[in-house]
Amino acid sequence: MSSYRPLHEGWTVTAVSSTGQLRPVVAGVPAAVPGCVHTDLLAAGLIEDPYVDDNETRLTWIGRTAWSYETVFTWDxxxxxxxDLVCEGLDTAATVTLNGVELGRTANMxxxxxxxxxxxxxxxxNTLKVLFEPPYEYAEARRAALGDRPGAYEQPFPFIRKMACNFGWDWGPTLVTSGIWRPIGIRTWSGARLAEVRPLVTLEESDGAVNGRVEVHVTADRAAEGPLTLTASVAGVTETVRLDAGRRTGVVALTVPAPELWWPRGHGGQPLxxxxxxLGDDEWTGRIGFRSIELDRTDGxxxxxxxGRPVFVRGFNWIPEDTFPSRLTRERVAERFAQAAGAGANLLRVWGGGLYESEDFYDLADETGLLVWQDFPFACAAYPEEEPFRGEVEAEAREHVARLARHPSLALWCGNNENIWGLADWDWRDDLHGRTWGGGFxxxxxxxxxxxxxxTRPYWPGTPYSGAPDLPPNDPSRGTAHIWTVWNTHDYTDYAAYTPRFVAEFGFQGPPAYATLRAAVTDEPLTPASPGVAHHQKAVDGNLKLLRGLGDHLPAPEGFDDWHYYTQVNQARAVTFALERFRALAPYCMGTIVWQLNDCWPVTSWAAVDGGGRLKPLWHAVRHAYADRLLTFQDDAVAVVNDSDEPWSGExxxxRLTLSGEPLAKERLAVEVPARGTASVALPAALLTPDDPAREVLTATLDGVRALRFPSEDPAMDYPEAEMDTVVERTAEGLRVAVTARTVVRELALFPDRLDPRATVDxxxxxLLPGETAVFHVTGGSPDPDALVRHPVLRCVNEPRR
Structure with missing residues (x-):
């Protein structure tokens, strides 16, 4: 049997080069492994928290410094x-030595x-050392040798196989890391070991039954050349093959009669x-699921x-959860997955500027039924195809395609993010001068x-992509589209101009929760333009776009509290508008992937869950728009969306009501929508034509599901000043807040984190229309019950102006 000894104790880190910048003396500082330089220096008190204020800007020297990690361990x-010394992750260009002997050099995170x-x-x-080259020096040297390549940012990330967003993004800090970021240890073995186990799972029909087939492809390392016995067992089925002397590969095929099928969440269970x-004395175990996955590209x-069932994708884009990924725990990933599932998602897209994620990530996806779209790590730039990059790309791709093959949640491999689009539409050809750009990859x-x-899985060359290299890559009528006219230049109502087949990116910005922003920004006073708030906005002209995006939709903010609330409301409305539009187009449109689920630090961004793990109002809006059953006003009709296994029928x-709740016109219309279907119910002119667009609302209701349409934008509506009765009661779980409207109350929101950072609301x-009641449940912390129902904790659009 093989045995494994982790080498995670007794490490120190030392700066072994100078950048000419002022920096602390770093020599023999205790280091955490797995970890990185930034977290080690932070733990030693040598740097301030990079996530607070503008501390990030004073840490560029770290990415331009060489770092030596060293430990002494005893060996019996x-x-x-x-x-074997097994290094699961070295970030990035490193020389590894043991007892003064160089073992090898690495160049791929x-x-x-x-x-x-x-x-x-x-x-x-025994003395083990890992010497890391300065990432900037490595990348810039290769850029100089191979020639520059165009991209979204001036940073040299295409010239080093490293998490691209380490070099900064329009939602992330520039914190260029080095370190032993995944486990390291010594594995001992004799005879032979399982170097790679690659189960390929398919379904096959036989005599009317669906059986599971598992082909287990194995690669062996040998210390001896004699014959070996290879055995695989699953679901009570065992098969054995013989590997003849010297042979290093083998396949064991198993047939499992009528297994339970694995389904994405919302479509069935997730049996594993x-x-x-x-192989001899060596053993590998892993969980698999039986399911088939195909990509239907008929007519674009x-x-x-x-x-065999078409799945409407309700997705989120996933970026690295922390700028320092070694800090990410299984519990934190599980929390994000629960938040994605809680919002109604059935897919996460692992974006190409990040990582191949951990085993925990894909295991949790298998368990929760979240499909995974996996980008290969290329994003927003032309990449060199020469050596050493081609060899590195091939090695990493082979490792991870094999590693992830067993996971039923993994649905799609995608070649890159926006690079094909960049070549076609961002004037890259003029800057390339015939140099390679990544197309060969x-x-x-x-x-x-x-x-x-x-x-067993589909591959897609990139996103956006229309299905062939000679087609415009971001054509909404074919393949996958990204929609960034909204946010960058256009109002969110421009989503109505799109009729896409599948939208892999779209979104709108909003600030993080108050408690998240306040923990990261020490500005006094806190204003939309104060230095810390501005620093935690990485998008070009981001705060100007936030204000411009309010347009005619919401009142002009007066002070920080209004800015924070209105921009969060507008973010939620923008994404809701898009989701409802695109879901109503099903089955022509068969997927939406919101940019983005999560943040890697506290920042104003497109995320639904902010850098403190708190739910923004956007998350609650997506939960409504991603519900299995949805009503939405689209043009002159009500779209009835039924993404469930049962038909939806009724009246x-x-x-059409006055704002005070008096009916002006009404209709009852019979509807019957099949399972996984949509229908459009045309409305008569009596409902569609308001007598007074400033004083009316249109409602649609079916089985407790409701949609509202206000004929005018909020500033043009003649809302009464909101009047409501509130009751706060203690419960075993926290506080119950009941709000009963005496007038219309528009976009009622409760922000308990303003009172206690630990408090959340459901x-x-x-x-609310007059007479209606909403009940909120506040859990965590000890917020003041009286303050919960006062400004600025309790907000609505038509509250009395102050």
């Missing part, structure tokens, strides 16, 4: 024939490395089966089909690797 010897070390280990003390593979469509190398190692009640942005 081993009877095993082999001993996205890969693992294994070095044979038995001959170098000695009983007693333990697969055990043995982009439809994921799971177990996206159109040749990566699809060949996926086809070779995991033909749709549509009423709903936001509720519009």
């Amino acid at each position: 010897g081993t009877d095993d024939e082999r001993a 996205h890969r693992s490395y294994r070095f044979s070390v038995r001959h170098l280990l000695r009983e007693g003390d 089966y333990d697969l055990t593979v043995r 469509a982009f439809t994921l089909v799971v177990n 996206y159109y040749d190398l990566l699809p060949r690797i996926v086809a070779e190692l995991d033909p 749709l009640s549509v009423v 709903d936001q942005l509720v519009t």
